[in-house]
Amino acid sequence: MNTNITDLKTVRLSQDGSAVIILDQTRLPGSEVYISLFSAEDVWDAIYKLKVRGAPAIGIAAAYGIYICSRLIAADTYDVFYREFLRVKDYLASSRPTAVNLIAALNRMEKVVTTHAEGSVPEIVQLLRAESEAIRTEDAAACRRIGENCLSLLRPGMGILTHCNAGHLAVSEYGTALAPVYLGEERGYGFKVFADETRPLLQGARLTAYELQKAGVDVTLICDNMASAVMRKGWVQAVVVGCDRVAANGDTANKIGTSGVAILARHYGIPFYVLGPTSTIDLNCPDGESIEIEERHPEEITDMWYASRMAPEGVKAYNPAFDVTPHDLITAIITEKGIAYPPFRMEDL
CATH class of the missing domain: 1.20.120.420 (translation initiation factor eif-2b, domain 1)
Incomplete structure (x- = not known):
């Protein structure tokens, strides 16, 4: 139900x-x-x-x-x-x-x-x-307005891939990247969503798959390294992701792994849409190189999701929480105020 x-x-x-x-x-x-x-x-x-x-x-x-x-x-x-x-x-x-x-x-x-x-x-x-x-x-x-704006770019029956969790759980209502999915579900669009598990904290597996399934959306969970395979099969016609910060030049910071998805989408000719409220735009930040990237504890990689440790004791681990997707890999940035296309002018949003 x-x-x-x-x-x-x-x-x-x-x-x-x-x-x-x-x-x-x-x-x-x-x-x-x-x-x-x-x-x-x-x-x-x-x-x-x-x-x-x-x-x-x-x-x-x-x-x-x-x-x-x-x-x-x-x-x-x-x-x-x-x-x-x-x-x-x-x-x-x-x-x-x-x-x-x-x-x-x-x-x-x-x-x-x-x-x-x-x-x-x-x-x-x-x-x-x-x-x-x-x-x-x-x-x-x-x-809701972000969802409406993005929905204007999508067609019924599309396969949509998303990374991390930019749904209802990440906001007050509906979500950013998942807002068009929920609006589409209400209107009978019949989207088929592929949710990356999103290592190392599994926001896609634990949260995106959970909330989409709960809402009755057709969702398939995949490992992060399966994104290329489903794209190659022609199952994905659009990628929608959220963002934690948008620089003035259109570079975006989002959950680690997002930039890899953008590279794959470019290779397969799939539009890559970044969705977020204008509050995520930081005009004081000139580009992605200026965004401070949080680095989290190694235990999230080596220990957190396992009954016993799955990496050798003492091994070094690098655990950045986010990465930066360059603006030239982004098809459009979608906010509540509209849709920005390259060359991005964030001040217009």
């Missing part, structure tokens, strides 16, 4: 405003467990350990997180409040450096504080709650 995927609430604020409630994605697909985050440490840990993940969802979690932390600041004056607010902001910003949405959301929350310096602390805290809710609402609307 098909399930309305939006019934899964990835990130939300508790009714009393004291906690951020997230669906713990490290427990999927085995169990759907919601956890409550009450402190800056809780939020940082959840973001770093990928309990909440996906660039837009991280931004929403950070906005909610700094709001709940602002409620706990014991300050009678603006200066004391703002100083502590900045400490929490810098701490949360250190959890995942590559995704621009995290910093953008925190900066947006800071702007609320600085533009209402004449108000009382309780008034500022209430404005922070309203801003955090606005960030979530705007993301949901943006995701």
Whole structure:
């Protein structure tokens, strides 16, 4: 039976405003467990350990997180409040450096504080709650528009390959790369999706396959190194991926392995579409070489998914979380504001 995927609430604020409630994605697909985050440490840990993940969802979690932390600041004056607010902001910003949405959301929350310096602390805290809710609402609307824009490029019955998880679990609703898939499913397009497992954290196997199957989409899970095989067979007519940061020249950073998929798509003549909200565009970042790439613990490669260690003790491991896809491999960048084609002018989006 098909399930309305939006019934899964990835990130939300508790009714009393004291906690951020997230669906713990490290427990999927085995169990759907919601956890409550009450402190800056809780939020940082959840973001770093990928309990909440996906660039837009991280931004929403950070906005909610700094709001709940602002409620706990014991300050009678603006200066004391703002100083502590900045400490929490810098701490949360250190959890995942590559995704621009995290910093953008925190900066947006800071702007609320600085533009209402004449108000009382309780008034500022209430404005922070309203801003955090606005960030979530705007993301949901943006995701649907991204889906509509991309759907205009797709045809019923297409085979679509995706990498990592840029679906409902990564945002507030629908997703970025998977938004056109869900809209197409609602309209009878009958897409056939191939989901890369996405080593080493298996977001495709654990999350994309899970949510697409739950929504009744025709999804086939493949290992990352099978992408060329399914493309060669003619089973894929489009590739859709998300992004964590878009540089001013159109280079994009996304989950490790994305650039390899782009190279394969170019070889087989398959359009390669990058989907994301305009909040992922960083005009202060000139190109992909300027994007800071997070490097994670070697244990994610050597130990994490095995009953016993699957690599020799002491072996060196390189574990970058993201890679950069050069703009000349991208067919189009699709946002809520429209579709950009080469040569990319990010300022137009």
